[in-house]
Amino acid sequence: MRQDSKVYVGLDTSKLKISVAVAEEGRDGEVRFIGDIDSAPEVVERLVTKLAKRHGELAFCYEAGPTGYGLHRQITRLGHECIVVAPSLIPKRPGERVKTNRRDALTLAKLYRAGELTAVWVPDPGHEAVRELVRVREAAMEDLRRTRQHLQSFLLRHGRVFTGRDVWTRAHTRWLCEQSFEHPAQYLVLAEYRQAIENAEIRLKRLTEQVTEVAASWSMAPVIAAYQALRGVAFLTAVTFVAEIGDVRRFDNPRQLMAYLGLVPSENSTGERTRRGSITKAGNSRARRVLIEGAWTYRFPARMSRLLQERQTGLTKTVTDIAWKAQVRLCSRYRKLMAHGKRQSVVTVAIAREMAAFLWAIGREVEPHAT
Numbered sequence: 001m002r003q004d005s006k007v008y009v010g011l012d013t014s015k016l017k018i019s020v021a022v023a024e025e026g027r028d029g030e031v032r033f034i035g036d037i038d039s040a041p042e043v044v045e046r047l048v049t050k051l052a053k054r055h056g057e058l059a060f061c062y063e064a065g066p067t068g069y070g071l072h073r074q075i076t077r078l079g080h081e082c083i084v085v086a087p088s089l090i091p092k093r094p095g096e097r098v099k100t101n102r103r104d105a106l107t108l109a110k111l112y113r114a115g116e117l118t119a120v121w122v123p124d125p126g127h128e129a130v131r132e133l134v135r136v137r138e139a140a141m142e143d144l145r146r147t148r149q150h151l152q153s154f155l156l157r158h159g160r161v162f163t164g165r166d167v168w169t170r171a172h173t174r175w176l177c178e179q180s181f182e183h184p185a186q187y188l189v190l191a192e193y194r195q196a197i198e199n200a201e202i203r204l205k206r207l208t209e210q211v212t213e214v215a216a217s218w219s220m221a222p223v224i225a226a227y228q229a230l231r232g233v234a235f236l237t238a239v240t241f242v243a244e245i246g247d248v249r250r251f252d253n254p255r256q257l258m259a260y261l262g263l264v265p266s267e268n269s270t271g272e273r274t275r276r277g278s279i280t281k282a283g284n285s286r287a288r289r290v291l292i293e294g295a296w297t298y299r300f301p302a303r304m305s306r307l308l309q310e311r312q313t314g315l316t317k318t319v320t321d322i323a324w325k326a327q328v329r330l331c332s333r334y335r336k337l338m339a340h341g342k343r344q345s346v347v348t349v350a351i352a353r354e355m356a357a358f359l360w361a362i363g364r365e366v367e368p369h370a371t
Contacts (some may be wrong), residue, residue, distance in 0.1 A: 010108030011062035021105035083119035229323035233295030248363035296350035326358035
């Protein structure tokens with residue numbers, strides 16, 4: 001084989017081993033399975049060095065998954081091309097019913113050679129660390145919600161329903177303290193649930209403070225501040241969006257961002273028939289969720305609240321103009337869609353889709369700090 005040839009290397013990764021296959025360039029290039037290697041970094045480096053001696057150019061690929069981006073960073077540091085592949089976009093034959101590590105590695109190598117794989121964005125180590133912190137805070141918030149639901153279910157089983165205005169307030173806490181039960185074990189259950197809720201609240205507060213502290217010194221801090229000029233995008237929404245999406249300037253136009261977030265309608269059209277369905281829900285679900293939550297604020301008329309004015313302090317006129325234009329348009333669009341009889345959930349998703357476009361416009365106007 002020529003020493004200056006290019007080969008495509010498919011890696012099927014797992015916790016303990018990596019299955020390796022190579023595909024020589026050209027339509028009729030040989031595709032062969034090399035074998036399984038240990039996933040330890042020193043073993044991977046030996047494999048890369050060995051392949052580099054035999055071939056002029058190497059291009060590696062592997063599926064995104066629980067093994068993370070460490071393998072990508074190691075291979076790129078060694079001076080070779082490497083992409084992390086979106087698993088949901090890998091072409092699959094409907095009739096294939098056998099899946100093994102060997103087959104997956106061979107398939108990756110062949111599809112990479114054919115240009116049929118879609119690469120995901122790989123964050124730098126600092127960005128990945130902030131994203132992990134934001135995600136663990138989200139997990140703490142979900143734990144608190146689940147723990148509160150356990151207590152509510154326990155009380156409902158015994159016919160105890162709080163009739164006040166809002167739960168988890170001081171009035172609700174006083175009401176919990178006044179509850180009495182026939183069996184001593186039930187007092188223990190109530191006490192354990194309340195203690196679990198208190199611990200979850202302390203954990204969530206601690207993580208929220210840590211996210212605030214880390215985000216202040218992050219390279220994306222100017223972008224987070226600029227996003228908060230938009231109505232419905234407070235600090236936690238902005239930091240979640242930036243942590244999950246990164247720099248929106250990697251998208252050529254807002255439609256690409258909308259599609260990445262899964263906020264565009266699915267379609268099944270053929271011939272003269274055009275049929276569109278619900279949104280695709282592809283891409284990043286966390287970023288999509290915070291946008292949909294923020295879109296609910298546009299059901300009220302457009303106005304500059306005191307809190308929004310405080311968030312816009314120190315921002316450029318270009319950014320604030322985009323934010324006001326977004327608020328006027330989206331509040332009007334919300335009313336018009338509701339007046340046409342659209343379901344509120346459908347209207348909210350439509351507003352979230354346009355919010356993504358305005359976030360893209362703001363992100364194009366702000367430069368992150370140099371790292």
